[in-house]
Amino acid sequence: MKILRWTALSVVALLLVSGAAFGVFYLQARLDTAGKVDFAQELVIPPPAPSTVDSSGVRTFDLDIRSGDTRFLDGQATKTWGVNGTFLGPTLRAKRGEKVAFSVRNGLAEATSLHWHGMHLPADMDGGPHQLVEPGATWRPQWTISQQAATLWYHPHLHGRTADHLYRGIAGMFLLDDDNSAGLGLPDDYGVDDLPLIVQDRKFDGDNQFDHSAPFMSTGGVLGDEILVNGTRGPRTEITTRQVRLRLLNASNSRLYNFGFADDRPFHLIATDGGLLPEPWQTSRLQLSPGERAEIVVEFQPGETTELRSYPTTFGYDALGARLNGADDRLDLVQFRAAGTLADAGRLPEKLGTAPDLHTQPVAETRSFALSGRTINGAKMDMARIDFAVRLDSTEVWEVTNTNGYMHNLHVHDVQFQVLDIDGQRPPPHLAGWKDTIQLGTDRRYRLAMRFSDYADPDTPYMLHCHLTLHEDEGMMSQFVVLGEGQSPGRITAPGHRHP
Ligand code: C2O
Ligand code: CU
Ligand code: CU
Numbered sequence: 001m002k003i004l005r006w007t008a009l010s011v012v013a014l015l016l017v018s019g020a021a022f023g024v025f026y027l028q029a030r031l032d033t034a035g036k037v038d039f040a041q042e043l044v045i046p047p048p049a050p051s052t053v054d055s056s057g058v059r060t061f062d063l064d065i066r067s068g069d070t071r072f073l074d075g076q077a078t079k080t081w082g083v084n085g086t087f088l089g090p091t092l093r094a095k096r097g098e099k100v101a102f103s104v105r106n107g108l109a110e111a112t113s114l115h116w117h118g119m120h121l122p123a124d125m126d127g128g129p130h131q132l133v134e135p136g137a138t139w140r141p142q143w144t145i146s147q148q149a150a151t152l153w154y155h156p157h158l159h160g161r162t163a164d165h166l167y168r169g170i171a172g173m174f175l176l177d178d179d180n181s182a183g184l185g186l187p188d189d190y191g192v193d194d195l196p197l198i199v200q201d202r203k204f205d206g207d208n209q210f211d212h213s214a215p216f217m218s219t220g221g222v223l224g225d226e227i228l229v230n231g232t233r234g235p236r237t238e239i240t241t242r243q244v245r246l247r248l249l250n251a252s253n254s255r256l257y258n259f260g261f262a263d264d265r266p267f268h269l270i271a272t273d274g275g276l277l278p279e280p281w282q283t284s285r286l287q288l289s290p291g292e293r294a295e296i297v298v299e300f301q302p303g304e305t306t307e308l309r310s311y312p313t314t315f316g317y318d319a320l321g322a323r324l325n326g327a328d329d330r331l332d333l334v335q336f337r338a339a340g341t342l343a344d345a346g347r348l349p350e351k352l353g354t355a356p357d358l359h360t361q362p363v364a365e366t367r368s369f370a371l372s373g374r375t376i377n378g379a380k381m382d383m384a385r386i387d388f389a390v391r392l393d394s395t396e397v398w399e400v401t402n403t404n405g406y407m408h409n410l411h412v413h414d415v416q417f418q419v420l421d422i423d424g425q426r427p428p429p430h431l432a433g434w435k436d437t438i439q440l441g442t443d444r445r446y447r448l449a450m451r452f453s454d455y456a457d458p459d460t461p462y463m464l465h466c467h468l469t470l471h472e473d474e475g476m477m478s479q480f481v482v483l484g485e486g487q488s489p490g491r492i493t494a495p496g497h498r499h500p
Pocket of ligand 2: 116117
């Protein structure tokens with residue numbers, strides 16, 4: 001009897017102590033760096049990648065993936081990976097209609113891959129898990145740029161190790177231009193009034209090395225308490241023009257960002273993943289999940305200083321999930337210091353791009369995708385299984401739901417899609433343009449339309465997956481092929497070791 005009473009008492013005591021401990025943990029799980037970053041480093045602008053154009057008009061880039069040491073903190077340097085450098089890579093740039101070619105040399109001690117996120121291209125050039133580049137090997141993909149101007153990016157994409165390779169530092173921007181975008185008078189002086197901002201979070205261990213561990217009880221994977229923008233910790237940059245275009249890329253493994261300025265100034269969203277919106281949209285907040293991009297134009301007054309910040313995110317997690325996955329955090333990202341006199345800029349045009357029009361097309365196939373846990377439609381990624389096949393020259397509608405309360409997003413390779421509706425409602429302005437990655441709110445139904453108009457290949461699949469890289473690595477990915485007339489899905493013979 002006495003023992004029982006003591007047991008009951010100690011259980012109560014234990015619950016109280018652990019409850020209090022959890023309470024303290026819960027309160028400390030919220031990070032707030034607003035006003036606390038010293039902005040002592042000049043923002044690094046990734047260098048434009050050099051390229052050569054041969055007599056047949058092919059533009060060739062040489063990319064060298066390697067390991068190295070990068071100094072982020074006082075004291076010891078951090079072991080990092082990069083492309084043509086020690087951390088991140090150069091900015092690739094090409095025009096619609098151009099033929100591009102790459103020599104991608106893997107100087108690492110293990111296999112990796114380089115995927116061109118958002119690019120419309122043949123499946124065997126995609127750089128996904130079936131196009132591994134072995135250590136010491138050189139991969140030579142090439143294709144013709146056949147899509148509109150957009151802010152795309154590149155990163156490794158090997159099955160099970162994407163999170164690790166991305167976190168170590170392999171990523172960069174891939175900017176596409178076309179005549180329409182060049183004729184709009186948008187800020188386009190790279191590094192001056194057109195700035196790439198690759199936003200990543202990192203955690204450092206006691207030896208200044210990247211810590212890959214996920215926080216206690218989190219569901220999304222690694223979360224850093226330090227922000228790197230273009231690989232610069234605590235960056236500031238001088239502004240010399242009234243209007244500045246920022247190309248935002250969430251290249252983090254799992255963190256959501258809700259971009260806004262410290263003084264809440266409005267800005268204009270002009271482009272999303274796949275290119276320019278039909279018209280600019282004014283807002284003071286913009287949420288991007290991992291893999292998503294946005295181009296915004298913001299105005300500055302002479303002599304002023306402000307910061308780009310990430311505010312607590314507005315959806316994606318329930319209250320507990322938000323706290324444990326960093327969604328309640330408030331983080332200073334970059335400081336902008338406007339010069340005493342600023343070059344005047346033109347006015348933002350009222351019309352930018354053309355609105356997606358896939359809703360007018362006949363629908364060849366409707367498919368449903370339920371994302372849950374680490375699965376899509378109950379299945380985990382199998383390198384040797386082609387999950388489904390789409391037909392060349394067809395428009396499909398994919399109905400996508402996130403059914404388990406964790407945060408997920410969906411990224412589709414090969415095509416840009418149009419968001420038809422979300423729970424039957426027209427999409428909000430920031431989802432009204434072309435997208436390749438979309439954040440999925442729990443229990444909402446997203447209807448996405450996409451058209452497959454080139455590059456049939458029954459043997460080489462494209463991927464669709466959650467872009468929280470932990471989830472992707474743990475199997476939240478499916479594969480599809482595009483079939484031409486009379487073709488049927490082939491067999492993947494040597495998964496992971498196909499060199500075109
Ligand atoms: Cu950004 Cu399938 O990747
Ligand atoms: Cu991709
Ligand atoms: Cu996910």
